[in-house]
Amino acid sequence: MPNKVVTLGEVLMRLSTPSHKRFSQTDQFTLDFGGAEANVAVSLAQWGIATTHVTALPENDLGKAAISFLREHNVNTDQIYFAPGRMGLYFFENGTMQRSSRIIYDRFDSVFSDFSGDEIDWGQVFDGADCFHWTGITPALSANAAKLTLTALQAASQKGLLISGDINYRRNLWNYGKNPLDIMPELISYTNVIVAGITDLNNCLGIEEESDYEKACAHALSNNSSIKLITSTERNSISASHNQLKGMLYDGRNMHISKSYDITHIVDRIGGGDAYIAGLLYGLLNFTKIEALEFATAASVLKHSISGDVNLASLEEVEALVRGENVGKLLR
Amino acid sequence: MPNKVVTLGEVLMRLSTPSHKRFSQTDQFTLDFGGAEANVAVSLAQWGIATTHVTALPENDLGKAAISFLREHNVNTDQIYFAPGRMGLYFFENGTMQRSSRIIYDRFDSVFSDFSGDEIDWGQVFDGADCFHWTGITPALSANAAKLTLTALQAASQKGLLISGDINYRRNLWNYGKNPLDIMPELISYTNVIVAGITDLNNCLGIEEESDYEKACAHALSNNSSIKLITSTERNSISASHNQLKGMLYDGRNMHISKSYDITHIVDRIGGGDAYIAGLLYGLLNFTKIEALEFATAASVLKHSISGDVNLASLEEVEALVRGENVGKLLR
Amino acid sequence: MPNKVVTLGEVLMRLSTPSHKRFSQTDQFTLDFGGAEANVAVSLAQWGIATTHVTALPENDLGKAAISFLREHNVNTDQIYFAPGRMGLYFFENGTMQRSSRIIYDRFDSVFSDFSGDEIDWGQVFDGADCFHWTGITPALSANAAKLTLTALQAASQKGLLISGDINYRRNLWNYGKNPLDIMPELISYTNVIVAGITDLNNCLGIEEESDYEKACAHALSNNSSIKLITSTERNSISASHNQLKGMLYDGRNMHISKSYDITHIVDRIGGGDAYIAGLLYGLLNFTKIEALEFATAASVLKHSISGDVNLASLEEVEALVRGENVGKLLR
Amino acid sequence: MPNKVVTLGEVLMRLSTPSHKRFSQTDQFTLDFGGAEANVAVSLAQWGIATTHVTALPENDLGKAAISFLREHNVNTDQIYFAPGRMGLYFFENGTMQRSSRIIYDRFDSVFSDFSGDEIDWGQVFDGADCFHWTGITPALSANAAKLTLTALQAASQKGLLISGDINYRRNLWNYGKNPLDIMPELISYTNVIVAGITDLNNCLGIEEESDYEKACAHALSNNSSIKLITSTERNSISASHNQLKGMLYDGRNMHISKSYDITHIVDRIGGGDAYIAGLLYGLLNFTKIEALEFATAASVLKHSISGDVNLASLEEVEALVRGENVGKLLR
C-alpha cells in the first residue's frame, strides 16, 4: 500500500520574467505556483505517494488556480481553506552566467500568514498518514503561523508519524517580534529528520559550532533526542548556469556524502532543495538511508532541468540517474 | 508655450491574462502599468503637454520599472518618491462577448497608501503649472492619502491652477474608517471640473437626485461655488466586445452631449474614462468647451482600441476621429 | 448534498492553430484536451457537482497529461484505465469571418476505441450517482465501444439513474460495419433525456419526419417510452465570428424555446453543445425544466467566449446571464 | 492542362506589430513577405495554376527567405535574380475599431528598384504562358523599373498573352522625376484587363470624369483599344474591423456588380485587392465574366480573414462562398 504524507505551508504564486530577461526588460511574467512544503508534496505525489497539503488561500480566482495546480499534480486538496485576503506572491528574475537570480517577495499579510487553522481537525488530517513535513518558513511568517505549526506537530507526534522539518532559516522573514530561538527549538523537538546547514543549526538551535558541519550535527543530535537524521545539500555556484551539488546525511554516527554532480545549463534552481527533501523522504520510506541520500541528490539534480518550483522528474528518471543510466540520452 | 499639468496618484502594476484567457487558464500575465491619474498624464504628454506625475513607489526593480514606463511616455518623474513597501497590483481578465471583464485588486497596504508626502515641496511642484488633476481613488485609500490630496489641492488652489477631479467613487475602496462624505466635499471645494455620474454626486456630495443627471449636476453646481463644469461619459454595454459611448458636459446652463459612438471589437476598455478626462483637459486648455467635449469622447473611443491602461492615440488621430476622417482606413 | 454525475467517452488531444492561423501558416499548435462527454463532466464539476469520467488512455506522457487536465478541473479520474496504444487526436483551425473552422480527426484506432472495459465494476462506478451521460460518438467508434456503452447503460438503468444521451450523429464516424440504426435504438431505449436534432432523430431512431422538429420529437417520444425530454440548440451561422443561438426542449407536451442570443466576436465554438447539455443536466437536477433550458442556453453562450473544449464559466456567471445582469461589464 | 501565369514586381518583407499593438508598444514584429504582384502569383498557385514570378532580391539571408516563401507557396522562382543591395521593407500596424491601420514604407533604393533586368530572356519566361500580370507600383519606383515593365509588356504582347495591369496609383511613390501620365499610358496600351478606380483612371490615363465610374470606364475603353475590361472593388470602411465590399466589372457595355459582402472581424486587409485580381484572372481563365467577378469578390472577402499579404483560401473555399455554402461553419 502506498505511503501517505501530509505537508503544511503557504502556496505562493510565482511571477517570473521569461528567458532570463531582467525585471526592467519584460512585458510579461510566466505564472507558476509553489511553496517549500507544497513542492515536496508534488514531488511525492509524482512518485505515487498519497499526499495531502494543508494551507489557506484567498477565495478568488487566484486562490482557485493555486488549488487547481495542486490537484493537477495529484495532491489532495481537501484540507485547503479559503479566507478573505491576498495571495502571497513572489517575483523571480532567473539569472544566467555570472548574473545572479533575484527574488522580490510580496507575501506579507497574506491569507496564510493570517490563518489560525482553528477549523482543522488534525486527527482526521493525519489519519492513515506515515509522515508529516513542515519548514521553518511557516513559523517565521506570524505568531498565528507558528502556533499552527506547533499544533500540527503535536498532533503528528501523537500519531507517531515520521516528522521532517526543513529549517530553512531566512533572516528577513522573522518580522513579527519573535526570534527563531524563541520558537524553533520547540518545533524541532517534535521532528525526526531535519534539513539544516550550519547557519540553520546556529540560528535555530543555538549550535555554536561554526565551521565543521559534522561536529555541528553531532551537537544538534546530542541536544535533541527527537532528531535522528540531519541532512543538507552542498552547492558550489560557479555561475548561475553552472553549479556543483552533493547531498550530506548525518545519522549520529557517520556523515554520509552522496555522489557529487556537475550541473550545468541550469534551467531553474528554485525548488532544488525541496526536491532533495522529497527525495530523501521517498527514500527513507522505501530504501536504505544511503540509497535515500543518493535518490535525494539525483532528484535535486533533475529538478534543475525543469522550469517552475516543482520537480516533475519521474521515479524512473531519478532512479536511472542514481544508476548513471540514460544520462542525457534520446529515449524513443 | 505648451501647458503644464500635474497629476497625483498611485501607479499600479497590471497583470493581465493574454488573449481573453480566464484566470484559470493562463500560465502567463501581460505586464502593464497604469493608474487613473498617471493615465491622464501619459495621454497629455503624448499630445505635447508637459506633465509631472507625483507618486510614491517601492524602491525595488518593480518600482523602477514603473518609473521607466512613465519616463518612456514622456512624463516627468522628478516628483516620484521611493519608500520601502510593496507595489500596488491588480490582476485583469479581459472579457469578451457576453462574458464580463474581471479585476482582482491587490493594492492594500501599498507604498503609496502609506505615503505621507511630507517631503514634497508643492510650491515647486506647481511652479509654472496650469492645471492639477486628482481622483477620488486617492482619498479612498488611507487617511494619509486623503491628507496628501488635501495638501496638494490647497497648494494648487493658492497658485490659481485649473483643478480637475475625477470623483470615481468605488465602495470597496473606502476601508480606513472614513465615509466619502467625511472627506470628499472638502476636496471638491477646491475643484473646478469634476467627472461625476449620478452615483458619484450622490455618494461624494450628498446630492439626492437619483435619476435626472442634469438636475443632479445643477444641484451640485449651486452648492459648490468652485465647480464650473461637471462631466461624464455614458456607456451602454451591449457586450464586453461592443459598447456605445458618448460624453456629457454640464456647464451650469446646458447639458452638452457629444456625438455617440458605436464601439465594437473592443480591445481594452481599461482607462477609457482616463482618456476621456485627459481629452477634456486638453480641450479646455486649447479649444472651446464643446470642442473639448468632442475631443474627449473621441479620445476615449480610440483608447478602447489600444491594449494597456494608457491611451496612445496621437493628437492627429483624435482630431481626425472628431472630424470623422480616416476612420478605420489604411494609412500609407 | 451535491449530486454525482458519471460520464463515459473518449478524451481527445486537440491541436489548434493559434490566432485563427491556417494549417498552412502555423509553426505551432495550442494544446487542449476535450471530448463530448468529458466536456460535460468538467462543466458540472466547475459548478460543484461531483463528477466521475470513465475512459481509457495510453499509458504515456500524453495520456497522463489528459488525466492531469481532468484532475485540474476537479473531475474524479479513478475510473480511467491505461492501455497500450495511441491517443486520439484532432487538429483544429479556428475560422473567422466568412471562413469556416476546420477539424482534421486523427482518432482512428485509439486506445479508447479498442477498449473493452471488462475491468470496470459498473456497480461501484454508479454507486451514489444521480445521473449518467453518454453520447452517440462512443458507439460509432467500434463494436467494443458500442458494447461498452450498452453495458454502462444497463448498469445505470438498473440503479435507476437519470440517463442522458447526446445522439450526435456523425456519418463519417460509423466505420466498423454497423449502421446507427443497428445500435442506437437499443442504447436510446435506456435513456431519459436525449439531445437530438431532426437529422439525429432520423438517422438514429428512424423517425422519418424531416422538417417539423416538434412533430419529430413527438414521434420519438411516442415510440420510446424511456425518453422524457428531447432537446437541441438551434444555431444560425451568420459567419464564423457571429452566430445566433437558442435552445429548444420538448417534454411530450410543449416545445419550449429559450431566449435567443446574438453571439458575436466568437472565441471558440467547440464544446458549445456540450456546455448546453451540461447546463441542462445541472438545471434538471436543481431547477424547473424551463429554468434548466434557460440555464443551458446561457451556459452554451458563455462557452463561445472561452478558448478550449471545456466551459469554464462559473455558476454565478451563467446565472447572471440568465438574469441579463453584468453582461459584458467590468467587475471589480 | 493548367494555365500558366507570369507576374513581375517587387517582393517586400513586411514587419507587423502583433495583436493590433501600436508601433510604440511592440517589442517584436511578425515577419511576412508579399508584394502586389507576388500576392497574385501565390493566389493562383494555390488554385492550381502554374505561376512564375519575376523579380530581383538581395543576395543575403533575407532575399533567400523571400524566395523560400514563394517556393513554399508553389510559385516558380527560376526567374528571380540576386543582386547586391537592400531588401524593400514595410512596417505595418494593423488597426482595429475606429483606429486606422498604418504602413511605414522603407523600400527606397532596394535591389528591385535598381534592377535593369537585362539578363532576363523574356521569350523563355513567357514560353507556354497564358497571362501576364503587372501593376502600376513597378513603373513608379524608378526609370529602370518602368523600362523593365515596358520590355516585359512588349514581349508578352508579342506572345499574344492576356495582359492584366493593376493601376494602383500611389502619389508618394512617383519620386524619380516622371509623372504617371508620362509612363502609364504606354504601358496600359499593351494591357487587356485593368484594375482601376476613378482616381487611377484620372491620374494614369488622364480620364477627366470624376464622379461616374461607369462613364470614366467607358472613356478609358474608347480611348484605349487594348483594354477589354476595367474592374475595381468598392470598399466602405465602417471601421478598421468592419468593411463592406463588392466588385465591379465594366466590359464596354455593362457595369456588372457583384454580390456585396459585409466583412466584420477583419483579420488583415492587406492584399485584399491582390486577392481580387487573382480571383478575376482565375475566373477569366476558367469561367464566364460574371462568374469571374463573383469569384474575385469572394476571394477578396476570404483574404480579409487571413493574416499576411497572401490569400491562402482554397479554390473550394472561394467557390463555396460564391455559392453561399459553409459560411462560417465547422467543417469536420
Next chain:
Amino acid sequence: MPNKVVTLGEVLMRLSTPSHKRFSQTDQFTLDFGGAEANVAVSLAQWGIATTHVTALPENDLGKAAISFLREHNVNTDQIYFAPGRMGLYFFENGTMQRSSRIIYDRFDSVFSDFSGDEIDWGQVFDGADCFHWTGITPALSANAAKLTLTALQAASQKGLLISGDINYRRNLWNYGKNPLDIMPELISYTNVIVAGITDLNNCLGIEEESDYEKACAHALSNNSSIKLITSTERNSISASHNQLKGMLYDGRNMHISKSYDITHIVDRIGGGDAYIAGLLYGLLNFTKIEALEFATAASVLKHSISGDVNLASLEEVEALVRGENVGKLLR
C-alpha cells in the same frame, strides 16, 4: 553540373514542447517536419544539389503542409503521392542537463506505411540521378514499405547509381512479423555506402563481432561485395546539453577517424545523424573520402545548433568549421 540525389522515406510531423518543457507542463507544441531520409534531402538541397524526395502523404492540410515544407527547402516534390489515411507523427520533449530527451512515436498505420508505390515510375525518378539514399526505417514499417524499398533499390542499381543506406536499426519498429535479418541483407546487397554501428551490423547483417567496430566493418565488407564504405558517428553523452562527437569511416583498408568535437549548449540533436550522412554524400560527390568524413562530422556538429529536424547550415558554414574558421564569431 550539380548532382542529383533521390531519397525515399516517410515524412513525419514533429510536435515538440517549447523551451525544454516537460510533456506535463506544456500547453503548446512547436511544429516541424522531418524524417531520416527527407532530412538528408533538405541538407543536400541546401548545399545546391538537386534532390527529389519520394514519399506518400495524407491528402489533407497536414500532408500539404509537409509538402510545402519540403518545397520551401528546395526539395523536388513531384514524386510525392497523396493517399487517404493519417499523417505519421512524433511528440518530442527536448532534454537538457542530465534529463534525457523523450520521443513518443505515433506513426503506426500512416499513409506511408500503407503505401504500395505501384504508381511510381522509378526509371523516370532516377533519370539523371547520381545517388539514391534509403534507410532501415522504411523496411521496418510494413511489408509494403519493405517491398517498395527493394523495388527502388533494384531500379537504382540498374541505373548504376551510388546507393547509400542508413541501417538505423530500431527494435520497436519491426512489428509486421518480419525480422531484420529476413529483409535487410537483400536490401543491403544493393548498397554501396552504409551507415551502421556495431548493433546495426549485428542485427541487420548478422555480423557477430560485438566489441571491435573495425573488425565488424571488415566482416561486413568481406561478406557483402556491394558495400564499399561503412560509416558511423560516435557520440559520447555527457549530458543532454553536452556531447562529444566524431565520425568514423571504414573503406575496407582503414578506419578513418574525424576530428572530435566538443558540442555543448546543444539546441536540438534530432537529425544529427541525417546531417552526417548528407554531409558524407555531399563529400563523396565532391571531395576525397577523408575530406568527406570531416565535412560530414562538421555538418552534424552544426546541426546540433539548429532547432528542428533538418540541418540548415550552409555549405560555407560547414566548410569553415572543417577549417576551424569563424567558430562562434560575430559575422557582420
Next chain:
Amino acid sequence: MPNKVVTLGEVLMRLSTPSHKRFSQTDQFTLDFGGAEANVAVSLAQWGIATTHVTALPENDLGKAAISFLREHNVNTDQIYFAPGRMGLYFFENGTMQRSSRIIYDRFDSVFSDFSGDEIDWGQVFDGADCFHWTGITPALSANAAKLTLTALQAASQKGLLISGDINYRRNLWNYGKNPLDIMPELISYTNVIVAGITDLNNCLGIEEESDYEKACAHALSNNSSIKLITSTERNSISASHNQLKGMLYDGRNMHISKSYDITHIVDRIGGGDAYIAGLLYGLLNFTKIEALEFATAASVLKHSISGDVNLASLEEVEALVRGENVGKLLR
C-alpha cells in the same frame, strides 16, 4: 554632484531572430534599439550619470520609438533631431555552439548618415559636461557624419572635456570615398582615451606594429600627444556560447591586464564592447585606473548575460562581480 557625459552617434533598430533561430526559420523578429555610442549612454545613465545622446532620427513612429527607448533608460533626448528619411536597421541572428552569429546591416542612407547637425549648439550641449564619447563608426558613414564628429570634438576639446573614442574600425563601412587614414588621425588628435586593438591602430593611425599590442600602443601614444590611455578587450571565442574575456589598459608606462573571465552560456554578446568602454569611463570618473579596468571588464562580462544591445547590469552588480561576490547566486 553626478557627472555628465555626452555621446554622439546613430541609433539603430535591431531585428533579431528569437531563440537562436536562423534567418531562414523565423516568422518573427525581436525588436531592440542600440548603437555603439547610445549603448554607452544607457550604461552610464543606469549607473546614475547624467547622459545626453546627440543623434538624428526619422520623424515617424520608428524614430519616436527609438527616442522612447532612450528616455525609458534615462538618457536625455533633448538633443535628438528629427529629419525625413529612413531608420538605420540591422538584422541579427544570434549564434550558439560552433555556429557564428550573423548581422545583416541595412543602415545605408539613413537619416543620421545624411545629418549635417548644423542646428546643434554644441556650446549648450557640452554645458556642464565632463566627458564626450564618440566612435569610429560615425566618421565612416558619410562626409557629413565625419564633419559632424569633428565639429563636436572641437567644441568638446575647447570645453576641456575628457574625450574618449572607440576606434571600432570596420572595413565595409567606409564607402563614401575616404580612407580612415584621411579622417581618423585628426579626430583622434582631440581624444584622450581610445579603445583600439592592433588592427584599429594600424588602420586608423597608421601604426605599423602588427603583433605586439603593447609596442603598438606605445607608438600610438608617442605620436599623439592627446592620447593618455589606450584600451581594448581580448576575447577568445571557444564557441558562440563560450568566450573568455579580459581587459587591457595601456597608460604610457604599463599594460595593465584585468582578471580574465570564463563566460559561458552567453545570452547576447552585442554591446559587450560598449559596456566595457562605459565601465571604463565610469571608472575613470570615480575610481583609479586599475579599478576602472576591472570595473569595465566586469561590466562587459555581465552584458553577455543580458539580451539586447544595452547593458542593464546595475552598479551594485558590477561592483559585486569585481569583488567576486554573489556570482550566480539566488538573491532574495
